[in-house]
Amino acid sequence: MEPNLEKSNTEITEKPSVFGVITSPVVQFKRLREKPVIGIPLLIVIILIAAGSILRGLGMNYEEVLNSSTLEGLTDDQIEMTKTLTKFGSIFGGIFGGIIGLFIIPLIYWLCVKISGGVTTYKKMLSLGLFTAFITNIGLVINGLVTYFTGAGSLYAVTSLASVIPAGDGVAVFLSAFDVFSIWSYILLALGLRYTGGISKKAAWTSAIVLFVIMLLVSAVGGLLSSMTAGV
Secondary structure, three states: OHHHHHHHHHHHHOOOOOHHHOOOHHHHHHHHHHOOOOHHHHHHHHHHHHHHHHHHHHHOOHHHHOOHHHHOOOOHHHHHHHHHHHHHHHHHHHHHHHHHHHHHHHHHHHHHHHHOOOOOOHHHHHHHHHHHHHHHHHHHHHHHHHHHHHOOOOOOOOOEHHHOOOOOHHHHHHHOOOEHHHHHHHHHHHHHHHHOOOOOHHHHHHHHHHHHHHHHHHHHHHHHHHHHHHHO
16 A cells, blocks of 8 residues: 555655646546646647737638628728738737636636635646636647648637538637637536546536537627628
């Protein structure tokens, strides 16, 4: 029993690896509870956010993305200027929005743990958020590479249902929420809330599912507004 206990304690007290979340998430989340890490995971995730946003922004076909009503009545120079502003706005908006989200979303995780009766710190939830964001932003880079090398004009990720099921813009916004990497990250979130946040399995999965449903509702509202705008 003693050698096994010693081995278990050693595994937990080892430094967690952001890359290890792909193959051994439970082990990494247990380590995060004892030794939350910020620096290296933050740097890696920021690099992924920047790379994915730049690839997607440079590869986007803005003639297809911008609707005709937006460009109607503009000269060729004005159209090119609009495309350029949209391109760099998309790139910088994606980078800065993504980075800001890295620090805001952990507050929601912290609140979930508190509501569930657990005890945690913002640092632990920030570390957990970076580990789950690592997965979602791998998806961002993959989608950015596809967009860059194919020149696809779609606003929706190729790893989501929006790229598989033909639908109008309104429904496509909702379908885009069902993304392989996004769902993967919510599964990891449930595990992280349980093992890093220290709450029960039921509370962890409930929290992750509620957050996923909220994200779907936001997507549904966004899709509805998009379809209403397109119909005007």
